[in-house]
Amino acid sequence: MRSKLFVPGDRPALFAKAMAGAADAVSFDLEDAVADAAKPEARAQVAGFLRDAPHRKAGKQAIVRTNAWHSAAWEDDLRAVLPLDVDLVNLPKIESAEQLKQAVAEIEAIEARLGVRGGAGLLINIETPRALRNALSIAGAHRRVRGLQLGLGDLFEPHGIRRTDLRNVHAAQYALRMAAAEAGVFACDGAFPGLDDEAGFLAEAASARALGFVGKSCVHPRQVAWANAAFAPTREEIDAARQVVDAARDGVYAVGGRMVDAPFLARARAVIAVAGQEQA
Numbered sequence: 001m002r003s004k005l006f007v008p009g010d011r012p013a014l015f016a017k018a019m020a021g022a023a024d025a026v027s028f029d030l031e032d033a034v035a036d037a038a039k040p041e042a043r044a045q046v047a048g049f050l051r052d053a054p055h056r057k058a059g060k061q062a063i064v065r066t067n068a069w070h071s072a073a074w075e076d077d078l079r080a081v082l083p084l085d086v087d088l089v090n091l092p093k094i095e096s097a098e099q100l101k102q103a104v105a106e107i108e109a110i111e112a113r114l115g116v117r118g119g120a121g122l123l124i125n126i127e128t129p130r131a132l133r134n135a136l137s138i139a140g141a142h143r144r145v146r147g148l149q150l151g152l153g154d155l156f157e158p159h160g161i162r163r164t165d166l167r168n169v170h171a172a173q174y175a176l177r178m179a180a181a182e183a184g185v186f187a188c189d190g191a192f193p194g195l196d197d198e199a200g201f202l203a204e205a206a207s208a209r210a211l212g213f214v215g216k217s218c219v220h221p222r223q224v225a226w227a228n229a230a231f232a233p234t235r236e237e238i239d240a241a242r243q244v245v246d247a248a249r250d251g252v253y254a255v256g257g258r259m260v261d262a263p264f265l266a267r268a269r270a271v272i273a274v275a276g277q278e279q280a
Contacts, residue, residue, distance in 0.1 A: 001024045001025045001061060001186075001188065001214050001215045002024050002214070002215040002216075002227055002228045002230075002231035002232065003022070003023045003024050003025070003215055003216065003218050003223075003224045003227035003228050003231070004023065004024065004025040004026075004027050004061075004063065004188060004215060004216070004217045004218065005018055005021065005023035005025070005026050005027065005217075005218045005219075005221065005223075005224055006027050006029050006033065006065075006191065006217060006218065006219050007026055007027065007028055007029065008029055008033035008034060008042070009028050009029055009030045009033065009034050009039075009042030009043065009045060009046045010033070010034045010035075010038045010041065010042040010045065012045040012049065015028070015045075015046075015049045016049075018221075019060055021221055021224060022224050022225065022228060023060070023218065023221075023224045023227075023228075024060070024061060024215065024228075025060060025061035025062070025063055025087070025215075026060055026061070026062060026063065027063040027064070027065055027090060027217070028046045028049075028050070028062070028063070028064045028065070029065045030042055030043055030046065030064065030065060030066055030067055030073070030077055031065050031066065031067045031068065031092055032092075036072075036073075039067070039073050039076075040076070043073075043076060043077060043080045044080070046064060046080070046081075047080040047081065047084060050062060050064075050084045050085065050086060051084065061087040061088065062084075062085070062086045062087055063086065063087060063088040063089070063090050063123065064077075064081045064084070064086055064088075064089055064090065065090035065091075065092060065125075066078065066081060066089060066090065066091060066092070067092075068092050068093035069091060069092075069093060069094060069099060069102075069103045071093075075106070075110070078106070078107060078110050079110060079114070082107065082110055082111050082114060082116050082119070082120070083114055083116050086120045087120060087121065088120055088121050088122065088123040088146060088147070089107075089120045089121075089122055089123070090122075090123040090124075090125065090149065091103060091122055091123070091124050091125065092125040092127065092151070093125065093127070093128075094124050094125070094131065094138060095128055095130045095131040095134060095138075096130070096131075096134050096137070096138065097134065097137040097138050097140070097141035100124065100138050100141040100142060100145070101141050101142060104122070104141075104142045104144060107119070119144065120144075121144055121145070121146035121147075122142070122144045122145050122146060123146060123147045123148075123149055123188070124138055124139070124145055124147070124148055124149065125148075125149050125151050126138070126148050126149065126150055126151065126155075126176055127150075127151030127152075127153075127154035127155050127190075128154065128155060129155065129159070132155065132172065132175055132176065135148060135175065135176055135179035135180070136178075136179040136182055136183055138179075139179055139180055139182075139183030139185050140182075140183040145183070145185055146185055146186065147180065147185050147186040147187065147188055147214075148176055148179065148180045148183075148185060148186075148187050148188070149187075149188045149189075149190060149217065150172060150173060150176050150187070150188070150189055150190040151190045151191075152169060152172060152190050153190070153191070153193065155172060156168065156172075163193075164200075166203055166204070166207060169204055169207060170207050170211075173189065173207055173208055173211050173213065174211060177211040177212055177213060181212070186213075186214045187208075187211075187212070187213045187214065188213060188214055188215055188216070188217065189204065189205065189208035189213045189215065189216040189217065190216075190217050191216075191217040191218065191219045192204055192205075192216070192219075192223065193219070195219070195220045195222070195223070198226055201216075201223055201226050201227075202226055202230055204216070205226065205227060205230035205231065206230060209230055209231055213231075214231070215227060215231045216230065216231070
């Protein structure tokens with residue numbers, strides 16, 4: 001998921017265009033992008049579109065960001081979203097493992113009432129100091145958590161932390177990535193607000209990629225190409241990954257002076273998968 005494009009839930013004219021675009025995932029937003037008065041209509045529009053959207057055939061991941069846990073719109077969002085064929089439900093404003101467990105209990109109770117089986121995975125926004133401190137316990141609180149997503153705007157702005165200082169960005173990215181790594185879930189970088197600031201976007205993306213994030217959120221279609229380029233493996237990386245996979249298949253224990261053990265093999269396979277190559 002190199003790129004995840006946010007689409008406001010109250011802009012149905014953009015839904016099909018987003019699905020046809022170059023983003024690896026499309027996240028339909030029912031939270032921040034939608035005014036309170038427009039939330040019921042947005043919820044209905046997103047649900048109606050996703051019932052019929054051929055996102056599986058298009059190779060897209062479909063994600064829906066609900067309103068915050070225990071907000072006025074939370075349960076209505078769940079009743080609309082949970083029966084849909086979505087890959088991930090994105091939960092904002094979760095700050096602890098206890099909150100996550102309560103949220104999952106409510107999700108599963110609604111699924112039981114609706115006759116929904118299996119259920120989508122969960123992508124959890126980490127967007128407050130408390131949530132970042134508790135990121136590991138949140139990620140490990142339930143098997144349905146698939147990934148953590150960094151929200152730097154909400155994390156930094158209320159506390160006077162300068163977003164334009166890449167040292168601050170890197171520190172938050174590192175903390176979230178270590179939590180995700182220990183919990184065994186993926187980490188996705190948050191959105192960058194400068195729609196015309198390609199250099200700023202790419203600087204954040206480069207920092208995230210160096211830490212092993214899978215990709216970056218995008219708030220405008222022009223950012224999708226930037227994210228896809230930033231997180232695409234280079235030809236040298238793909239060739240090196242194939243060498244590691246081939247060596248492991250042949251029982252070789254070192255390639256180019258590097259050990260071929262489980263972590264390196266897992267990373268090599270991930271590089272090949274992101275590159276769209278045949279799985280080894």
